[in-house]
Amino acid sequence: MEILNVQNVKKVYKPRLGAKVEALVDINFTVKKGEYIAIMGESGSGKTTLLNILASLDDVTEGEVMLEGVNYQSIKNEELAAFRRKHLGFVFQDFNLLDQFNLKDNIFLPLVLANKSVKEMNEKVKQIAVTLGIDHVLDKYPYEVSGGQQQRAAVARALITSPSLILADEPTGALDSRSANELLDLLGKFHQSGQTIIMVTHSVCAASKASRVLFIKDGKIISEIRKSYKGEDLTQKIFDMQSSAVAKRIHNE
Numbered sequence: 001m002e003i004l005n006v007q008n009v010k011k012v013y014k015p016r017l018g019a020k021v022e023a024l025v026d027i028n029f030t031v032k033k034g035e036y037i038a039i040m041g042e043s044g045s046g047k048t049t050l051l052n053i054l055a056s057l058d059d060v061t062e063g064e065v066m067l068e069g070v071n072y073q074s075i076k077n078e079e080l081a082a083f084r085r086k087h088l089g090f091v092f093q094d095f096n097l098l099d100q101f102n103l104k105d106n107i108f109l110p111l112v113l114a115n116k117s118v119k120e121m122n123e124k125v126k127q128i129a130v131t132l133g134i135d136h137v138l139d140k141y142p143y144e145v146s147g148g149q150q151q152r153a154a155v156a157r158a159l160i161t162s163p164s165l166i167l168a169d170e171p172t173g174a175l176d177s178r179s180a181n182e183l184l185d186l187l188g189k190f191h192q193s194g195q196t197i198i199m200v201t202h203s204v205c206a207a208s209k210a211s212r213v214l215f216i217k218d219g220k221i222i223s224e225i226r227k228s229y230k231g232e233d234l235t236q237k238i239f240d241m242q243s244s245a246v247a248k249r250i251h252n253e
Ligand SMILES: Nc1ncnc2c1ncn2[C@@H]1O[C@H](COP(=O)(O)OP(=O)(O)OP(=O)(O)O)[C@@H](O)[C@H]1O
Pocket: 013, 014, 015, 021, 022, 023, 041, 042, 043, 044, 045, 046, 047, 048, 049, 050
């Protein structure tokens, strides 16, 4: 079942000073429920712009984005925050936890905003914290735990509302390789249990865990690769794709 449909999306920035920037030229893709998608591309290719649009944090200049049948353009401004809380979970490179709250309260936050009961919140946090291996540090503050534990708390906060889609922006970018691998294993587990994930990453290792990789260049999706069987390692295919892009660039220079 298709849950996300991105059609003919174009984004033009009009800075106060200087020329317009065509950050996204014509983006088209759909995502089925349960897919794990990585988006790769060089710096400035439009990845963050696309992620912000999927997050409903920025408007398209042209085109349409539909999540679970809801067209983003039909959502009133005052309903956007509730829409995001209900449908989307976010994981950022720098964790974005609030330092004045302990991990448990950070994870609670979306449930508090959604007016859930304390009993329901406690049950949910406990369950998810055990899965993520952070149940023993829930009372600690972000600055008292490791980067890996902070990022796992951020993943817990993203998953706690059972969102339709997780959007992750370089989730392993600030982690050492062991913590990065642990996080990727956990994301893989959530994917296996049916969670839909879109992750922007520069890391071949992170992207190789996805079921499909979209390559973006100059605001366009130029190619995609996908796993042809469950458990296939996409590392070599990603390297091949990247080296053919470099070869083309050298040829054109
Ligand atoms: N607010 C903005 N105003 C004007 N131009 C912008 C703005 N945000 C991004 N851009 C431009 O749009 C293009 C795409 O930027 P974007 O940040 O989406 O790329 P990216 O692929 O995420 O890059 P990186 O990997 O370096 O984060 C770039 O040319 C960038 O300079």
